[in-house]
Amino acid sequence: MPSPQNIPVALAEPSKSFFIDMLTKDISLSVCILDLIDNSIHGLIAQKNLDVSEHLIAGTRAQRMKGRIEVFFDGSSFSVTDDCGGIPIKEAEEHVFLFGNPVANKTRTGLGVYGIGMKRAFFKMGTTIDFKSHTRTEELRIEIDVDDWKAKREWNFPFTYARPKTSRTGGTAIAISDLHATVKDLFKSKAFKSTLVDKISRSYGLFLKAGLRIAVNGETATANIPELAETKGLRTVRHVMKKDGVEILILAGLSPRTDRTPRGWYVFCNGRMVLDANKDESTGWGLDSRPGFHYKYNHFLGYVYFRSHDLRNLPWATTKDRVDYESPIYQAAVKEMWVLGRPILDFLNNLYGDVREESEPERNLFAAAKAVQLQRVASRKNTIFEATVKKESDDAQVSIQYKRPKKKLKQVREATGRPTLSASRIGEYTFDWFYDRNCK
């Protein structure tokens, strides 16, 4: 019988090339850039203990977020620089460069959860990476040649330097060069910058509103948070619930009549947008007997904010542009979103019903609604959707429209002996004729 020492083992070591391919395969470039911005914001949250969604849920004003993140790119290089506090040497040594975060941080409502985003962004963009960071008391630099690293057996990145140095503030600068061909092409495209600024404006709306500055090639992003509409008799949903330690704030109602953008559900985790104007199954549209999104629901606007110190409990996928639909916390939230949102869809069904005249009261109510700031709705007690529609009295006038051949109209004129009778007058005349004989 062979001794335990002689029992052979099957090798299962990862291949670095395969690992990199898999890691970067299904993620877009803009999502990778947002991952790097997440890292900067995460640093700021850790340093200043900031929590934008806590303030939104509590209805209090968020502490001013002093920080600046600059993104630059052209056809040959990419960089992201921040003054968000920097990374201590010990942190860089033990955590920041690990592939996968083995210890879940449960102390702050940060944005760094899986320990994968930054490295994935490096590999996605290019092969030469220069990572520099400094805190108030020390500085470090790590240079990575991805092709060299792939050829080595070790899974580590040596420091170029790591030493004490006094600074007034802390910050991080990442520069990536030797870009991949597809990345170069995208960076050269004029539309990429504006798309990215737009995405940042929506993804970090709460942070931007709290004072954080994010600029792309010199253009500063401004918060883009669609507003809900209210008026007397038209009240928006505000609901806070808790599930397994995660706080969930749901706001839902109608976007203003003047807002021409088709809305849907907006889902956030710790203040960072994960789903943008979602109209598909990720938020339950078309599932479990619910209606699919339809253009008549364009004015449906719902927000869901998940907040937790335990970042792994939040229902975000590793790319943070999708949700983990199967997560029990997310499932419970979707249930509540639809119970609270259904009366809004009922209102829109009535508003855009088949007979325009019948929906006049709904139209008047909607027309009177004005945009209100999200913060104002969020700071209330829990409310459900209320649309007080004043039904018209039976004496209200209703239009009747239909088409008939000219030939027949002519015959009616002849029969009545009034050759100049207009078509609408004939309609009234014939209606009254029927009414007098059958309904009086």
Place this chain on the structure above:
Amino acid sequence: MVEVLLRLGGVGFDISDYKYLGFGSPYYVDFVMFHKYLFIRKMICVEWGDVARRMRFNKPFKFIRLKLGPLSKHIPAIRQTEKFFIWLDYDRSLDQTMLLDIDGVAGRLAPGSIFVVTVDARPKLPKDFESEDLPVKQRELQTLRTYKEWFSSYLERQPTGESVSRAHVANTFYEVITERIRQTLVQTGSGLRFFQVFNYFYQDGAPMLTLGGIIGTEADESRVQGFSHRFVRTGKDYLTISVPPLTLREKQWIDRRLDDELTTKKLSFELDDDPLKNYIKFYKEYPTYLETLL
């Protein structure tokens, strides 16, 4: 149903403390019965139709709270802080709106609550889906297509012409409703389950299916398991309730002579064997309200 609900009190479901929520009708029959026989005092009547004044006018007790508008508007107000007895007594065949109602209600009920659903057990699409002028065959095909789209995700097998036929659609509706409730309870992650108590099929003008039970914890399950009654149905085989239309005189005549020996031969009027047997089985549940010529 009243007798079973009353006896559930014996195993810890004290129905008189529950809050009843039902649909409106100017007659308020269920409200009167549940107040008189189950002693329920907390009652909510949801009325969708544009008849607010009529509903207020006919309200038999002051304590009934009238809620106007569709049920969907009032589901968010159902709180897990109290036990409910909710009866969604629809007068139409199963559709997606009803499944949304069932989903919304089942997901919000406190443990120990009682949830009952009644539907018209005929394969019939809502008016805005069905084309009355289509030939019968085509209408059946349209119904099958629609039911496939609506119900497939709740059924073990895709609906077929047979499973949605008039003879079998009650079984299909049963499967869809129970699966909807099951899925809802899994999705809410509350650990609650549905313990079926009722599954009745009867003629109320149209064939109707009523199924219901308790939404509860494992502790509730053991209490329900220890409960038995001749009208309890915990599986897919329904209890068929079929009673003959009798005049008041006929009913009273039979009531005075009720025993196992009573056969149609002994009756002073014509009645077939099966209707008599059914009357003897359900005489206590036989409707006792009368139409009066004023």
